[in-house]
Amino acid sequence: MAEMKKLINDPAHVVADALRGVAAAHPELRVDHEQRVIFRADAPVRGKVGLVSGGGSGHEPLHGGFVGPGMLDAACAGEIFTSPVPDQMVAATRGVDGGAGVLHIVKNYTGDVLNFEMAAEIVAADTGTEVLSVITDDDVAVQDSLYTAGRRGVGGTVLVEKLAGAAAEEGRTLGDVAAVARKANDNGRSMGLALTSCTVPAAGRPTFELPAGEMEVGIGIHGEPGRRRVPLATAAEAAEMLVAPILADLDFTGSPVIAFVNGMGATPLLELYVLYQEVATILEKSGVRIARSLVGPYITSLDMAGASVTLLRADDEILRLWDAPVRTPGLRWGS
Known part of the structure; x- marks a missing residue:
C-alpha cells in the first residue's frame, strides 16, 4: 500500500487543527472550538432568519467556508465524513437566533437528518424558537445508498445555501426563506464521477x-x-455521462439554468474548465440556456480526483438572489 501523503499533524486532530486555521485566517468569523461551530462574527443578527448547516468535514469549503453575509450564519463541523452531533447543532442554532426563527439546511444523509431533527426539537422545547428544516436531495445517481434513504444531497446544497442566504439577508420571514430553499432544491439535479478514490486521514488508505x-x-x-x-x-464523454441523466430526470428546456461544475478536491481548474465547455456544448444542443455559471471546488471529497455537474432551473427571483452580494471565505461577489 502506498504511503499516505497529507499536510497534517495528527490524523486524530485534523478537524480541530483546521478550525484553528480557519479562526486565524478569517477574523470576520467566530469559531467555537469546543462545539466545533463556525459563526459569522456578528451572529445573531437581530430580526434576521438564522441559517445553519453542517456535516462531516472533508467537503471544504462546504459548509464552514460559506459562513458570512449573504449565506450561512453558522456551520457545524463533524469529524471527517461523520455527522456533527446534536449538541453542536443546538449550539449553532441558539447562537444564530436573532428572533426571526432559524432554518436548518441539511444534506440527505441519515445521521445529519436525525441529528438536526433532534437539535431542532431541543431548541424549540427550551426556547420556543421556531426552527424549520430543508433537506437537500439533488443527486440523480442513486435512489438509496449506504448513507441515505432516498437521494443524496450533493452539489445542489451549495446553491441552496447561497439562495436561501440571500433571501434571509433581505429580511424575509422564516417561511419565505424556507420556501426559497425548497424551490432551489426541487429545481436542482446533480451527478458526479471519480477518477480516483479519496483517503480518509484516520484510515490511511483509499x-x-x-x-x-x-x-x-x-x-x-x-x-x-x-x-x-x-x-x-x-x-x-464524461460530460455526456454526467449531463444525460440530469436532463432525463428533469426538463430544463423551459427556463434558464445555473450551471455548476464542481471539483471533488484533486482536479485542477484547468480540467474543470475543459469539462465546463463540454457541458455547455451539450446544453446548447439540448436547448438549455445557461444564465449563470459556477466552476471550482466548492463541495469536495478530500483528495478525490473527479467532478460533478449541477443544474438548477432558474427564474427571475432565483437569478436575482444568486446575483445578490455574498461575503464568505468560499464564495464572494457584489458590494
Whole structure:
C-alpha cells in the first residue's frame, strides 16, 4: 500500500487543527472550538432568519467556508465524513437566533437528518424558537445508498445555501426563506464521477480501489462507489455521462439554468474548465440556456480526483438572489 501523503499533524486532530486555521485566517468569523461551530462574527443578527448547516468535514469549503453575509450564519463541523452531533447543532442554532426563527439546511444523509431533527426539537422545547428544516436531495445517481434513504444531497446544497442566504439577508420571514430553499432544491439535479478514490486521514488508505484506466460514475461525496465503473473517458464523454441523466430526470428546456461544475478536491481548474465547455456544448444542443455559471471546488471529497455537474432551473427571483452580494471565505461577489 502506498504511503499516505497529507499536510497534517495528527490524523486524530485534523478537524480541530483546521478550525484553528480557519479562526486565524478569517477574523470576520467566530469559531467555537469546543462545539466545533463556525459563526459569522456578528451572529445573531437581530430580526434576521438564522441559517445553519453542517456535516462531516472533508467537503471544504462546504459548509464552514460559506459562513458570512449573504449565506450561512453558522456551520457545524463533524469529524471527517461523520455527522456533527446534536449538541453542536443546538449550539449553532441558539447562537444564530436573532428572533426571526432559524432554518436548518441539511444534506440527505441519515445521521445529519436525525441529528438536526433532534437539535431542532431541543431548541424549540427550551426556547420556543421556531426552527424549520430543508433537506437537500439533488443527486440523480442513486435512489438509496449506504448513507441515505432516498437521494443524496450533493452539489445542489451549495446553491441552496447561497439562495436561501440571500433571501434571509433581505429580511424575509422564516417561511419565505424556507420556501426559497425548497424551490432551489426541487429545481436542482446533480451527478458526479471519480477518477480516483479519496483517503480518509484516520484510515490511511483509499476508501475504494479504482484501477488505472477506469473511472467511477455516480459517486457520492463520502467516497461511496458509484452506479457503474467504466473505462477512462475523454472530457466530452464524461460530460455526456454526467449531463444525460440530469436532463432525463428533469426538463430544463423551459427556463434558464445555473450551471455548476464542481471539483471533488484533486482536479485542477484547468480540467474543470475543459469539462465546463463540454457541458455547455451539450446544453446548447439540448436547448438549455445557461444564465449563470459556477466552476471550482466548492463541495469536495478530500483528495478525490473527479467532478460533478449541477443544474438548477432558474427564474427571475432565483437569478436575482444568486446575483445578490455574498461575503464568505468560499464564495464572494457584489458590494
